[in-house]
Amino acid sequence: MDRQFGVWPLRALPAVLEQVIWPDGSSAGRKMFAVLDAAKFFDLPLLLAKEGLQHRCLFSGAALEDWGDVAPWLVELSPGSDLLRNLMTRSEQSHHLWDLRPGVFIYGDVSLEDLWRHLRRFTQVRAPQGGKLFFRFWDADTLSLHMRGICEDAHWLHAFGTIGDKPLTFMTTQTESVVLFAVSPRMCGTRTKTPEQLPNPVLALMRQERWARFQRRLIQLLQAQHPQEVAGISDADLNELSNQGYARGFRIEKANFNYVLSAALCQRTGDDLTGFARSIPDWHHLTELDRSYELLKVSKARVGDVS
Template sequence: MDAQAAVMDPADDVRYDRIEVRPLDRQFGAHPALSIPPGMSEIVFGRVNGSDPAPLTYALFDAARVEGLAERLVAAAIPHDCLVRGPSRDEFGAVSPWLVELRADSRLCRDLFTAGDARWELWGREAYVLMRSHHELAGLVDHLRHFTKLRDSKGQWHFFRFQEPLVMRTIVMGLPDHARRSFLAPFQRVIVPDRSDVLHLFDIRLDGVSGR
């Protein structure tokens, strides 16, 4: 892993690092199998800017890019929820954002960082972003649900697909201050993978105070 510290600052209250990652392979014969690439555990599960305790880690999935995501999460028995509720969930759940509490030693964590052709090997597929927060799952779901739809200048509603890595990077780096700060308020870190074996790491310091 090669970390290049603070190569740019998208905003005064966001610090940006670009982290090169060597993803996991299928680890045939390895025991115990790794759940996360060497050197990445502190970034994904450790403290953020000295915060104590460390924030929880969540995976925000784009269900459209993960075959059978809902069934897989139920089978794994890990905390999760879809950001779309009511009748719309039945219709759009398979292409909607899902928020999942990520555990460091879980099979799901291993799959996120494993490159390959199997449907469960998700590295490089732009299927998720990682978000660190001291808030519990239910509160974050309620917060993010406010942003799943946006109204355009003609009054028409559109789905806002912030679960897509490129859209998330645009939010952190390109939105006007008020909108960006409103979206990021519960989070201390956002981690966005891309196809080139890179993690884009954004540490959030709203109001100049880490962890707020």
């Protein structure tokens, strides 16, 4: 939504989206909720209280006391609420929140209390290496990856996407659009045990996304800090060098950065980076990070020799 100059009453949602969420009218039983990240607001609980909207933190007890100001909060959004309108509006004004992407949306024929109990089952999951970790499904990118990863996993779709005989629809915002993930009513049924660990397809997508984000930062840093060294090398080629480094064991971000910079220097001198590795003493006894620094040292020395 824009600032809607000359429109009254102001709309909280685009008409086409309102028709999707409330096809039979907003009084027909289906409700819209948001799970908002308090870390992206100044005093979110106070804002929700001032709006007069039903809300509840997904953390409780000591976790709520310690982390309430950066925790996920569930809020029921009324069709004409100022908060819903601000969440869906983009402008330079600080209270318009579209670009902030502060949470995700859920709608279905359920109560806030039932949805709160349901979502609390998933705030933590078992890590692949053991122990517990927070599953930040209230982050738009994380939820999108999760829903893509479980699209063919009936157990997870049922456990996460339904409450009794009520299917849920999840919505995330992108730069210029929204994405809807509607769980089929066929997934509904008797409640089953909450899955303890995210399925492998979701973990794989998250690893891919995390690495893609790193590579975007990598290119920005290289071009800002070492413009001469990477001049003439395309973004795609820098990504390929990063992937090459990953395949060769440089998977720590700083080690991968050093590898790509070393490879860029070798392209300038026409040297073989693999040959440099063979020339470094005790190569096989060095850590991944130490290897990357040694490669960078040799590559820089070679550039100095050539020049």
